[in-house]
Amino acid sequence: MKNRSTPGWWLVAKRELADLWMGGRALTLLILFSILLGITSFLLASNSELRLLPPQEMAFMIVQITITVGLFIGVLLSADTISGERERATLEGLLLVPTKRSHIVAGKFIAAASPWPAALLIAAIHLFILSPNSIIFGQSLLWGGLLGTVLVLSFTGFGMLVSLWAKSNRTSLFVGLLVALLFLLPTQFPGTAQTGFMGRLVKQMNPIESVNQFLEKVLVNNRTPEEMAYYLWSLVVFALLVVGFMLYAAPRLDFTGDKARPKLWRPASRTVMGIVIALLLTVAQTAVSHAQTSSTDPANGLEVVISTDYVEAKTGDTFDFTTTVHYNGEGESPEMVVAMNLVNLGDGDPVDPEDWSPERTQAIEPLQPGETAVLDWTINAILEGDYLAYMTVIPAPESSQESSMPLSSPGLHLTVEQFTSLNPGGIAPVAFGMPVVLALIMALQLWLRRRELALSMA
Amino acid sequence: MTRYNEVVSENGSGAFLDSSANVLVAENLRKSYDSHVALVDLSFSLQAGRILGFLGPNGAGKTTAIRILITILEPTSGHFSIGGVGSENPEEIRRKIGVLPESLGFPKQMTGVEYLTYFAQHYGKTAVQAKATALALLEEVGLQKRGKSLIGSYSRGMRQRLGIARALVNDPVVVFLDEPTLGLDPAGQRELQSLIVRIARERGAAVVLCSHLLNEVEEVCDDVVILREGQVVASGTVSEVIGKAERNLVRVRIPSRLLTEAQVMLANVPGVIQVTPSKRRMGWLEVELIDLADTGEGESYDVYTSRVLQSLLQANIPLLNFEVEGGRLQDVFLQLTEEN
Known part of the structure; x- marks a missing residue:
């Protein structure tokens, strides 16, 4: 038996949590999320098993989808919290209790953010099954969980701010989701639009994209978090802005939303906004220039031999071979780059070697006359068909005004036959079972509630 | 103050x-x-x-x-x-x-008891106290039998x-x-x-x-x-x-057969200026009293209204209905809020 009164924020949170979870809204969203993640995981696992996708990239994509869906769920639920109550005429009743306005907002925020840990747990189960080792699983969960939590909570707070300010639920949902979509839009720009100064600037200023970039570099490209930390500035600034506005607006929660709206046209507010925008641009520009210094220069080259000329494989198989570059010239050779090329013999189209091999190119240090360099290559047979692989040795030009003559190896003829799996990576039970389990939990919960009501009526 | x-x-x-x-x-x-x-x-x-x-x-x-x-x-x-x-x-x-x-x-998915308990807790009551308050209030407002039903119903x-x-x-x-x-x-x-x-x-x-x-x-x-x-x-x-809104007009409803007799009798009552049959309502007489605003003596219309009623009773004329112009809140409200 409880003898102490419950704090107002927890009362509101409990009520909202019950409404969200017992009412079925949170579970419905999680079921949809688990279906989406299940299908994605299944496809990713199929591709991974076919060696189309490295395991790190698969883990990154699961984390990316989880964060994206998590922040949309956060915005969707938080955008309804205050303006929804305004529209349903239940806000006035809540504003009449002596609980502090900021406590009411805090309680609602806790509830709106509550699906995120559940979404993260679902993603963790997928990651656990699909990660080939504990390092990939641990890193994905650590960085995905940490940055995802900051990003999702920031967007949940943003949705709540819109809800605090908006008079109607429709407005807050529209604005909240539109802004979240606008943040996602740059990730859909064509590749060329994402490069260049403006492309990088937009990426740096966009918290969603900068988190994606950070996670990709750290989880997929084996870069260190310290090295990539500059990507997180926009996330930090966004989170601080949301916290700042929340601290301003929450105690001003009112019947119309007018009081909670900051007076941005006031000179002091204008100055603060100016400083924040200038800071954001400076940080982004610094980060962009940081990113540009990491590009590299190519070099020069000679004679090349390939270890095998014909391979038969099934989709998903991996095989290794070597190329030998021999230098017979005078003096030291220039630096060289050896690039793998793959052509579909069926229609003559070139195939993206990045999908077929973890290494598209390898560099060779300058060779002395008579010296030989042996390079190991791995090819993942991805798609059924008839292919020819060949290596091109590219010597570095002697100066910026000169060119060099690349040299191609003999071809490696590759024939790939189809292979299928019904349970790639062992993910099928989780991918298809998770939505069913969640749906059963929801049905059980509804049944228990009805039973409780029926018993109390009796 | x-x-x-x-x-x-x-x-x-x-x-x-x-x-x-x-x-x-x-x-x-x-x-x-x-x-x-x-x-x-x-x-x-x-x-x-x-x-x-x-x-x-x-x-x-x-x-x-x-x-x-x-x-x-x-x-x-x-x-x-x-x-x-x-x-x-x-x-x-x-x-x-x-x-x-x-x-x-x-909230349609809450029961009456849950709803009241929730709000009672906002006022510092413990869960047990809040539930007791909720049950007592449901009884007070006559909802004790429906307290455990969903509000949606x-x-x-x-x-x-x-x-x-x-x-x-x-x-x-x-x-x-x-x-x-x-x-x-x-x-x-x-x-x-x-x-x-x-x-x-x-x-x-x-x-x-x-x-x-x-x-x-x-x-x-x-x-x-x-x-x-x-x-x-x-x-x-x-x-x-x-x-504050009473006026110098009283209406009385008399049986039709006694209308003329009542009209003559009331015309002689002190304070009555004239008595006319109502043009809008059959069986009613409109009795106009002297305008107290003109006398400046601070008298109430109650005295004159009472005389009209007493006269009818003393003359054994049945009174079927009675109303004072401006004697309802509605009259006051309209008078005060519809003026330009």
Whole structure:
């Protein structure tokens, strides 16, 4: 038996949590999320098993989808919290209790953010099954969980701010989701639009994209978090802005939303906004220039031999071979780059070697006359068909005004036959079972509630 | 503060004349939105155990005034206190008031008990105390049998009663009820009116009742404040306010066969100027009395009205119906709010 009164924020949170979870809204969203993640995981696992996708990239994509869906769920639920109550005429009743306005907002925020840990747990189960080792699983969960939590909570707070300010639920949902979509839009720009100064600037200023970039570099490209930390500035600034506005607006929660709206046209507010925008641009520009210094220069080259000329494989198989570059010239050779090329013999189209091999190119240090360099290559047979692989040795030009003559190896003829799996990576039970389990939990919960009501009526 | 004592009990009981017994005191409340002034220097007071009718046509400033008093809106200027707590302390005021807003939404997936328990906990009650309060209030408003049903299954009348129960969870000093009987059938209206009276008489709470049903206000309220364009145009006890609008015309309904006899007889009663059959209603005589505004003697029409009635009774003429022009709250309301 409880003898102490419950704090107002927890009362509101409990009520909202019950409404969200017992009412079925949170579970419905999680079921949809688990279906989406299940299908994605299944496809990713199929591709991974076919060696189309490295395991790190698969883990990154699961984390990316989880964060994206998590922040949309956060915005969707938080955008309804205050303006929804305004529209349903239940806000006035809540504003009449002596609980502090900021406590009411805090309680609602806790509830709106509550699906995120559940979404993260679902993603963790997928990651656990699909990660080939504990390092990939641990890193994905650590960085995905940490940055995802900051990003999702920031967007949940943003949705709540819109809800605090908006008079109607429709407005807050529209604005909240539109802004979240606008943040996602740059990730859909064509590749060329994402490069260049403006492309990088937009990426740096966009918290969603900068988190994606950070996670990709750290989880997929084996870069260190310290090295990539500059990507997180926009996330930090966004989170601080949301916290700042929340601290301003929450105690001003009112019947119309007018009081909670900051007076941005006031000179002091204008100055603060100016400083924040200038800071954001400076940080982004610094980060962009940081990113540009990491590009590299190519070099020069000679004679090349390939270890095998014909391979038969099934989709998903991996095989290794070597190329030998021999230098017979005078003096030291220039630096060289050896690039793998793959052509579909069926229609003559070139195939993206990045999908077929973890290494598209390898560099060779300058060779002395008579010296030989042996390079190991791995090819993942991805798609059924008839292919020819060949290596091109590219010597570095002697100066910026000169060119060099690349040299191609003999071809490696590759024939790939189809292979299928019904349970790639062992993910099928989780991918298809998770939505069913969640749906059963929801049905059980509804049944228990009805039973409780029926018993109390009796 | 003397003007607040305009609102006194009909019987002039000394207890209500003491301004220290006021549980609600509003002083010069003003609210403006840019150039539009919604409320102009609203001042009134209310004592414990009394019911105040808060009236006015649409747009008169009633809702603004109520929202200020329940701390949802801040006044542009002015001050009010409830139960001795000043308007500068809205959280404390919220502990002392109970409110049934005009369009209160209810969570359909909660039961009545859960709903009231939740709100009672907001006032510092433990879960056990809050549930006990909820059950007691459900009984008080006559919903004990439906307390464990989902609110979604309640009728409008039941929801209004639940709303009133919610307004009482903190045992408030002042209860604000905004159109509590709106949309209810006559039986539902009657039930709710007796509940409102019980809140004032048995709980000793002061009740502010906003209603467009003037008959209801006349029947239930002790005091009344009438607003027009943000300003108070009448305030006082219901009978005082009605009395201010009385005119020198009385209508009596007599059996048709005795109309001529009654007309002749009444024409000779002192104070009666002329008696004419009503052109609009068959069987009615319109009795015009002398205009007291002209005499300047401060007399009441009650004396002359009584003489008319006594004369009819003494002449053994049956009186089937009787009404005084301007003798209903509705007449006063229309007179005060429809003037240009």
